[in-house]
Every structure is written in C-alpha cells, then in structure tokens.
Amino acid sequence: MSNHSSWSSKIGFVLAAAGSAIGLGAIWKFPYTAGTNGGAVFFLLFLIFTILVALPVQLAEFYIGRTGGKNAIDSFKVLRPGSQWPWVGRMGVAACFILLSFYSVVGGWVLNYVVHSFTGEIHAGADFEALFGKTISSPFGSLFYQGLFMLITIWVVKGGVSDGIEKANRVLMPGLFILFIALAIRSLTLPGAMDGVAFLLKPDWSYLKPGTMLTALGQAFFALSIGVSAMITYASYLGKDQDMFRSGHMIMWMNLFVSLLAGLVIFPAVFAFGFEPGQGPGLIFVVLPAVFMKMPMGTYLFAVFMLLVVFATLTSAFSMLETVIAATIRQDEKKRSSHAWIIGIAIFVVGIPSALAFGVWSDFKIFGKTIFDLWDFIISAVIMPIGALSVAVFTAWIQDKQSVLRDAGMGSTIPKNLLCVWLGVLRYLAPIAIIVVFINSLGLI
Numbered sequence: 505m506s507n508h509s510s511w512s513s514k515i516g517f518v519l520a521a522a523g524s525a526i527g528l529g530a531i532w533k534f535p536y537t538a539g540t541n542g543g544a545v546f547f548l549l550f551l552i553f554t555i556l557v558a559l560p561v562q563l564a565e566f567y568i569g570r571t572g573g574k575n576a577i578d579s580f581k582v583l584r585p586g587s588q589w590p591w592v593g594r595m596g597v598a599a600c601f602i603l604l605s606f607y608s609v610v611g612g613w614v615l616n617y618v619v620h621s622f623t624g625e626i627h628a629g630a631d632f633e634a635l636f637g638k639t640i641s642s643p644f645g646s647l648f649y650q651g652l653f654m655l656i657t658i659w660v661v662k663g664g665v666s667d668g669i670e671k672a673n674r675v676l677m678p679g680l681f682i683l684f685i686a687l688a689i690r691s692l693t694l695p696g697a698m699d700g701v702a703f704l705l706k707p708d709w710s711y712l713k714p715g716t717m718l719t720a721l722g723q724a725f726f727a728l729s730i731g732v733s734a735m736i737t738y739a740s741y742l743g744k745d746q747d748m749f750r751s752g753h754m755i756m757w758m759n760l761f762v763s764l765l766a767g768l769v770i771f772p773a774v775f776a777f778g779f780e781p782g783q784g785p786g787l788i789f790v791v792l793p794a795v796f797m798k799m800p801m802g803t804y805l806f807a808v809f810m811l812l813v814v815f816a817t818l819t820s821a822f823s824m825l826e827t828v829i830a831a832t833i834r835q836d837e838k839k840r841s842s843h844a845w846i847i848g849i850a851i852f853v854v855g856i857p858s859a860l861a862f863g864v865w866s867d868f869k870i871f872g873k874t875i876f877d878l879w880d881f882i883i884s885a886v887i888m889p890i891g892a893l894s895v896a897v898f899t900a901w902i903q904d905k906q907s908v909l910r911d912a913g914m915g916s917t918i919p920k921n922l923l924c925v926w927l928g929v930l931r932y933l934a935p936i937a938i939i940v941v942f943i944n945s946l947g948l949i
Contacts, residue, residue: 523819542711569739596733612649621807697772
C-alpha cells in the first residue's frame with residue numbers, strides 16, 4: 505500500500521533494531537549473569553553463540569519481514585499463503601504485548617531510580633537493599649512509574665516509524681554509547697580496576713561447564729531480541745535494496761559492544777571497592793548504588809548510569825509496542841495514533857498485577873510463581889525458544905532454498921556460498937541449540 509511506513513535510511517533501521525536488542529538484556533541481565541558464571545568464560549561463550557547461532561536466526565527474521573513486507577502475521581501469509589505459519593507471527597505479537605506489560609514495570613523501577621538520584625535517597629551509607637525493596641513494593645510508586653514509562657513509549661511510537669521511532673533512536677542510541685564510554689573510562693581509572701577487567705576478559709577455565717554454556721546460549725538468544733517477531737516487524741520497513749546481512753552484523757556488534765561496555769563499567773568498579781561480582785539480579789539496583797557512592801560525584805554518575813538504562817529500556821519497548829500496533833493497523837497509518845493509545849493503555853492495565861507482584865499481591869502465586877515471574881517464564885523460557893525455532897525451520901526447511909537465497913541476498917554483495925552456510929546453520933545447528941536451551945529452561949537438564 506502507498507502509505508506503508510519505511511525507514512528513512514539504513515542507519516535508521518540499524519539504530520532502531522540495535523535499540524530493540526540493546527535493552528535490559530545487555531545492561532542488566534548480561535552483567536549479573538556474567539558475574540555469576542565466571543566472567544570471561546561466560547563472555548567468550550556468549551560471543552561465540554551470538555555469532556554462530558543467534559545472528560543467523562535474527563537474519564532469518566529479517567528475511568521473513570523484508571520479503572513479506574508486512575507485519576509479523578501477514579508476512580507469513582505472503583510467504584506461505586493458506587498455511588498455519590501465520591500463527592508464529594500471532595504468537596510473537598501476543599508475546600510482545602505480554603512482555604511489554606511486565607517489561608514496563610522494570611522500566612518504571614529504572615525511572616524511579618533516576619528520580620531517587622536527585623531526591624537524596626541515593627547517598628553514601630544508605631541501605632540500598634531496603635530502598636530497592638521499598639521501590640518495588642510501593643503500589644503507588646510502581647504503578648505511577650510504570651504508567652510514565654508506557655506514556656513515553658506510546659508518545660514516541662504513535663509518531664510513526666520514521667518520525668517517531670527512528671528519530672527517537674537517533675538521539676537515544678548515540679547518547680547511550682557516549683554516556684557508556686564515559687562511565688567505562690571513569691570506572692577503568694579507579695584503583696584496583698584491572699582486577700575487574702581481568703575477571704571479564706581473562707578466562708578462568710574452571711567455569712567451562714555445561715551449565716555455563718547453556719546460560720550463555722540462552723543469553724545470546726535473549727540479547728538479540730529474537731523469537732518474538734520484533735525483528736520481523738522492523739525488517740518489514742526495510743527496502744529490498746538494503747543489505748540485511750551487513751545491517752545484521754552491525755546490530756550484533758553494537759549489542760556485543762554495549763554488553764562489553766556494561767561489563768567494563770560495572771566489574772572494575774565492583775572489584776575496586778571490594779564487592780563480589782556474583783550478586784545476581786539485584787546488581788544494578790542494590791550493588792551499583794553502593795559502588796558509585798564510593799566515587800567522587802557518585803550520586804550524579806549513578807544518575808547518568810540509570811539514565812542510559814532508561815534509554816536502553818525505552819528503545820526495546822518501542823519495538824515491542826510497534827510489533828503489536830503494526831499487526832492491528834495493517835499498514836493503515838491513519839489508525840496508528842488511536843491504536844497506539846488503546847493498545848498502550850491495555851498493556852498498562854494488563855501489567856498492573858506484575859507491578860503489584862512485589863507488594864500487595866506478593867502472596868498471590870500461580871504454580872508457585874508471582875504474576876511477574878510467571879509471565880517472565882512463559883515468554884523467556886517457552887515462547888522465545890519456540891518462536892526462534894519456528895523461524896529457523898520456516899526459513900531453512902519450509903521455504904524453497906533458491907527463493908530464500910535470492911530474496912535474502914537482494915541488496916547484498918555476500919557470496920552465495922556464505923548464504924548457503926547461513927542456511928545450513930539454520931537447518932541444523934540453530935534448531936539443535938534452540939531445543940537444548942528450551943529443554944534446559946524447563947529444568948529438564
């Protein structure tokens with residue numbers, strides 16, 4: 505259709521897709537997961553699995569989105585009319601809706617911590633564990649900041665692909681890199697910082713265990729935002745003359761670079777002040793404030809750090825909301841603004857139980873999990889692996905090989921033999937890896 509949205513430039517797509525991938529996975533989950541799995545060995549495995557397994561699946565999502573040229577559901581209809589494959593897209597759209605409902609809760613915590621930094625609650629000697637508990641258990645605070653996070657997300661996405669999402673990412677992503685590099689330089693100049701660098705970059709092979717390998721493989725899938733149709737949606741706005749392989753590599757290396765920067769901000773500072781790296785999920789909310797308070801101007805530096813975490817969470821949230829909106833407006837951009845508000849508000853309402861799961865509703869559990877943890881498990885452990893596996897199988901086994909090679913290679917100078925290697929990875933290595941991660945996430949191995 506003539507009013508179909510598109511990116512105004514290649515770099516616009518790269519920044520938006522990188523922003524989708526570079527979220528809490530790179531800045532929050534990677535550091536604490538690396539910290540509890542030996543640091544350098546985990547990072548090396550994460551690097552290898554990202555290149556060999558996660559990137560090929562991401563490129564398969566690019567192929568489906570760009571070739572189909574429509575939203576995550578209709579792209580499958582274009583490529584395989586009359587089949588059941590559009591259900592993969594429907595599952596991805598539903599996953600983005602649910603994922604954003606509890607992701608926005610964490611985004612709200614991050615916004616709240618930026619405010620904490622300027623209201624005096626982040627200070628030397630504060631009980632940061634108690635502050636974190638108070639933050640996530642406050643009904644009013646949790647809902648207010650969750651709502652504020654969703655309001656910002658809706659406001660950007662309703663502006664459209666090029667005028668909303670792309671423009672926001674052109675500011676947020678460079679800002680994120682600049683702030684991160686500045687913080688990394690500050691962290692690396694602390695006395696004793698090299699111990700943290702060694703922890704992140706010098707492998708201790710005693711951590712090379714099956715559990716570490718599985719965790720790194722799972723992080724690789726999580727880090728590139730695959731399995732929930734967000735990359736299919738973003739790629740549908742990409743022109744056929746654009747090199748999707750070069751874009752995919754740029755996005756992957758940007759993600760790996762931010763993960764490395766996160767480690768270089770956090771671990772040198774953690775070691776410099778005598779903290780333990782294996783602190784778990786509370787690392788950025790409980791440990792990092794204490795670390796920053798030992799630095800000159802620590803309160804302001806911590807505020808800057810949390811601000812860049814806000815940038816990263818928002819750019820990921822844009823892709824989740826866009827995936828749902830694209831599937832409902834079906835290229836009719838006149839509906840975008842109203843659908844953005846309706847869907848955004850619906851996501852906020854669905855997220856209310858997750859926002860209250862650490863406070864007044866903490867005793868309400870299903871299968872022994874709070875609503876927040878249940879949604880997290882369903883998306884991360886079930887839907888994302890199934891979505892990624894479906895994309896790999898669809899591209900490498902269901903579609904005609906020659907048509908995939910032709911359509912994926914449009915706009916690219918990549919040799920055909922490398923395209924065949926990519927398809928080979930999708931046929932054999934990626935499905936096996938995804939199945940192993942899936943079984944492990946269910947606790948069966």
